[in-house]
Amino acid sequence: MNKKLHPEIIKHFHSTTFTTPIIGVTGGKGGVGKSTIAVNLAAAFVAQGKKVALIDADVDAPNDSLLLGIPLENPEPVTIMQPVFDPEKCTDCQKCVKACQMNSLFRSQPKTITLLGECNGCEACYLVCPAEAIGRGSHSVGTLYTTKRGNLTLYTGALQPGLAESALLVNAVRKTAFADADLFDIILVDTAPGTHCNVIGALKGADHVLAVTEPTPLGAHDLELILSLLDMFAVQTSVVINRSDLPGQKAKTEKTGRAGSTPVAAEIKQNKDLLAGYLQGRPVVNLFPNSSTAKIFLGLADRLAAAYPDWKKQARQEQL
Ligand code: SF4
Numbered sequence: 438m439n440k441k442l443h444p445e446i447i448k449h450f451h452s453t454t455f456t457t458p459i460i461g462v463t464g465g466k467g468g469v470g471k472s473t474i475a476v477n478l479a480a481a482f483v484a485q486g487k488k489v490a491l492i493d494a495d496v497d498a499p500n501d502s503l504l505l506g507i508p509l510e511n512p513e514p515v516t517i518m519q520p521v522f523d524p525e526k527c528t529d530c531q532k533c534v535k536a537c538q539m540n541s542l543f544r545s546q547p548k549t550i551t552l553l554g555e556c557n558g559c560e561a562c563y564l565v566c567p568a569e570a571i572g573r574g575s576h577s578v579g580t581l582y583t584t585k586r587g588n589l590t591l592y593t594g595a596l597q598p599g600l601a602e603s604a605l606l607v608n609a610v611r612k613t614a615f616a617d618a619d620l621f622d623i624i625l626v627d628t629a630p631g632t633h634c635n636v637i638g639a640l641k642g643a644d645h646v647l648a649v650t651e652p653t654p655l656g657a658h659d660l661e662l663i664l665s666l667l668d669m670f671a672v673q674t675s676v677v678i679n680r681s682d683l684p685g686q687k688a689k690t691e692k693t694g695r696a697g698s699t700p701v702a703a704e705i706k707q708n709k710d711l712l713a714g715y716l717q718g719r720p721v722v723n724l725f726p727n728s729s730t731a732k733i734f735l736g737l738a739d740r741l742a743a744a745y746p747d748w749k750k751q752a753r754q755e756q757l
């Protein structure tokens with residue numbers, strides 16, 4: 438049985454300052470076609486005349502722009518505070534060293550504090566310093582892009598290679614998109630693969646999450662993990678089985694997760710149209726709008742739309 442989180446944590450997870458519904462697209466495992474599902478679903482909503490924000494929250498490997506065939510535009514640097522030490526003012530109290538939860542500050546010699554290792558910009562050292570010996574420098578962690586094409590706006594974060602501060606960038610991308618939330622009918626969030634805290638951070642506020650998987654033993658295993666995690670946060674979830682015609686494992690995948698009680702929202706077979714869209718960098722919904730695959734995405738968009746008849750968030754708090 439899943440660990441139950443405190444109701445206040447769940448309430449906090451679901452709280453947002455706007456009423457535009459958020460649909461998450463995630464998957465316990467990489468390479469299952471999560472981004473393909475996200476961009477095609479975005480294209481399907483746009484085809485239905487909806488104004489869509491698509492957040493590519495996989496900041497380590499953002500690829501929604503490639504799958505949409507649009508270049509990233511309007512770059513903005515995302516910076517965090519990084520301490521700058523003044524040995525002339527330092528009294529050697531070492532309060533900053535003790536305050537750093539990342540254990541990144543080191544007293545290399547008297548009155549000389551050195552930053553070694555990761556800094557998440559929390560400002561704790563700056564705040565505890567009694568001698569104003571720490572200045573607020575800045576450190577770039579990545580770039581945020583906002584790309585508009587008709588009724589679709591793509592918000593992308595690209596982490597600086599080699600850095601580990603992906604959570605900061607995911608938050609920056611969400612914050613930028615959420616500031617525009619009232620302009621959209623729907624917000625789609627395409628997360629990183631896995632079940633780490635960045636995934637949950639990216640899905641915060643989601644009204645419904647599509648857990649994408651494929652019918653393989655690894656896919657079934659990772660699906661179980663992501664469904665358990667979403668269950669802990671009381672997130673309404675359904676499953677999308679990609680490459681559903683892979684032999685042998687579909688029945689097992691359907692049974693996976695909370696004794697098979699999570700509904701399957703869509704099944705997508707391997708097909709040449711999807712492959713052509715993938716190779717050409719265009720959603721199959723745009724490339725072959727009358728294909729059976731495009732109709733699956735359009736149908737999925739229809740069913741999700743039916744859950745939000747006035748395109749406003751449902752009263753999730755009342756359901757919890
Ligand atoms: S808290 Fe300020 S004064 Fe104390 S060791 Fe750090 S830099 Fe120096």
Ligand code: SF4
Pocket residue numbers: 518519520536537538539540541542552555556557558559560561562563
């Ligand atoms: S800003 Fe935070 S993480 Fe960075 S060195 Fe200071 S206390 Fe440590």
